[in-house]
Amino acid sequence: xxxxxxxxITINRQFGTGGHEIGxxxxxxxxxxxxxxxxxQSVAEKFxxxxxxxxxVEDRRPSWWEDFAxxxxxxxxxxxxxxxxxxxxxxxxxxxxAAMKQxxxxxxCVIIGRCGFNVFKDYPNKLRLFIHSxxxxxxQRIMERYHVDLEKARLLIEDxxxxxxxxxxxxxxxxxxxxxxxxxxxxxxxFGVEGAVDFxxxxxxxx
Numbered sequence: 235x236x237x238x239x240x241x242x243i244t245i246n247r248q249f250g251t252g253g254h255e256i257g258x259x260x261x262x263x264x265x266x267x268x269x270x271x272x273x274x275q276s277v278a279e280k281f282x283x284x285x286x287x288x289x290x291v292e293d294r295r296p297s298w299w300e301d302f303a304x305x306x307x308x309x310x311x312x313x314x315x316x317x318x319x320x321x322x323x324x325x326x327x328x329x330x331x332a333a334m335k336q337x338x339x340x341x342x343c344v345i346i347g348r349c350g351f352n353v354f355k356d357y358p359n360k361l362r363l364f365i366h367s368x369x370x371x372x373x374q375r376i377m378e379r380y381h382v383d384l385e386k387a388r389l390l391i392e393d394x395x396x397x398x399x400x401x402x403x404x405x406x407x408x409x410x411x412x413x414x415x416x417x418x419x420x421x422x423x424x425f426g427v428e429g430a431v432d433f434x435x436x437x438x439x440x441x
Contacts, residue, residue, distance in 0.1 A: 235359055235361040235417075236359055237438060237439065239359050240338075240342050241342045241359045241360065241361070242342070242343060242350075242354050242361075243257075243343075243344045243345070243360070243362075243363065243438070244344075244345045244350030244353075244362045244363065245257040245260075245345065245347070245350070245364075246349075246363070246364050246398075246410070246415075246416070247346075247347070247364070247365035247366070248365065248367065248391075248395055249372065249376075249391050249398070250367070250371075250373070250375050250376045250391055250394075251366060251372060251375075251422055252422065252426075252430070253365040253422075254270070254346055255427050256365060256422070256427055256430050256434070258344075259427065259431040260344055260434060260435065261344040263431070263435055266341065266342040267337065267341060267342075267343045267344070268346070269334060269345040269346065270345075270347070273330045273333050273334060276333040276336075277330055280329055280333075327348075327405045331348075331349075334350065334354075335354075338357070349401070349405055350362070352402075352405075352406040352415065361417050361418070361438065361441065362415065362417045362418075363416060363417070363419075363434070364413070364415070365422055365430070366420070366422075367421055367422050367423045368421075368423060369388075369391060371423045372387075373391065376390055399411075418437065420434070
């Protein structure tokens with residue numbers, strides 16, 4: 235990846251690895267835009283919905299039947315307005331992907347989650363990262379960060395990782411853990427957030 239040209243860095247991460255913080259720090263050091271919440275804001279305008287309403291759709295685990303039923307209802311009504319119309323998780327995914335591509339056409343950016351690895355698989359100047367760490371390390375970090383006990387930390391990891399796996403499989407047909415989806419997979423266990431950022435910045439400059 236050439237940072238002297240317009241580029242995209244996508245970051246997918248296991249819950250509790252500090253991947254979002256790492257992405258924020260990389261974007262700041264490179265002086266480029268971080269794309270995360272902004273995607274929801276952009277899509278909210280498209281669908282004339284509040285950001286909270288869209289977030290509630292995004293947080294639902296995707297259901298093929300639910301999506302088909304709602305799409306059929308939307309198709310039959312042929313109503314371009316919001317009256318009595320619900321947005322499906324599939325519509326939200328495609329709208330977010332379009333918003334990400336639109337931003338990337340204008341400027342370099344770092345994108346957190348949302349299957350960015352697949353959305354930009356054919357983008358010429360990209361770096362697709364997957365950040366991971368053993369469960370024990372993530373549990374400890376979550377306990378300290380969110381002030382929860384071990385059992386709660388374990389449940390948070392299971393729920394978030396499972397949701398991301400299902401989301402990825404549903405919308406890309408690919409396995410979230412398949413290393414072929416990424417240019418670099420990185421175990422951050424012995425680095426911490428700042429150490430991981432230093433390592434990745436060195437990799438980015440040399441790649």
